[in-house]
Amino acid sequence: MNAQRHTPSVTEVRDAEILDAVADGIRRYGPRKLTAQDVADAAGMSRMTVYRAMGSMDNAILLALTREFTRAVARVQATLPAPGTTVSGATRLALFLGAGAREFVASELVASVRTHQPELLEPYLSGRLGRSQEVVLAAIAELRDAGIADGSIAPSAASALTLLFLLRGVALGAPLLRADGAFERTSTELTELVAAALANTADVHSAQLN
Template structure:
């Protein structure tokens, strides 16, 4: 049976639902994926899905959060220098940029990104800002990052990196491949530099 709790507080059933949702979205996009499709792919009844999530939109929100948070670096290692901090930020942005789910959503459901870019902050963005602010504050204590409110600096880093990730295909003729990461590094180093 699916419903055994895992160490991270997410049940096997929830993970099965999110895995099924990911597979459906990758195959068909969000607009063409229903709660019934997700439940069927997960091998559960639709009513079981509704015990965990009120609707398909809640499943999609949880899916995007799970997938994006999974690529964030673990909290333990701290960036001691500006170069280390920028390298970690660019590496994380690059990992998000290469995610098949991000590509698929950009292709089939760009209005979803528009909602999170223009209308509201999501859970993932809040997690990213909090973790970036923590790392910025540590780097400030070591003199590697300029003075300023760490959350404010982290919010701007989010705007810069988020734009670079989501809009990268628009400028691919000028900034392609490894050049993307190099240019993002320059931007972040210039913004955060002491």
């Protein structure tokens, strides 16, 4: 039986249009220079509609970041070997973490906020487990559970939260690592270290090559 496709409501369509305008504006102007009027003009609606939907520009930026993280998680998940293949759950989890760090650094939206308004991004990532981190944490937990189910991860292995902190550490250290030309190596090492800590790494290298 085919699952019914979700038809976005008028409110969901409106909010998506606002977030599209917010994300585009951040990339073009940076978050400090972006105004509600800029967003309203780009989205083809009034400034009051933007405020009613988003509450504030800071909140609109955070919602745009959450959507960015959600989409990044989906992209990384789509690149992983399918469950049930010869690649273990432990390897799939390790690959997810390395690729997740790369996605974070590759995001123009995240980079713009980090460059122009770091005081908005840093507490969002380091001061609390906000919605963006909850999305990543849920994906890690799902992969960890799958590894436990197939026997490639011991139930006593590092928790999903610990693995999130490892991923976040590499991602937040990206400016320093990139300055030294070490980011790509560190991302690969993150994958290998997690695989080594969780399980047999025999199939990690072949999965990375495919």
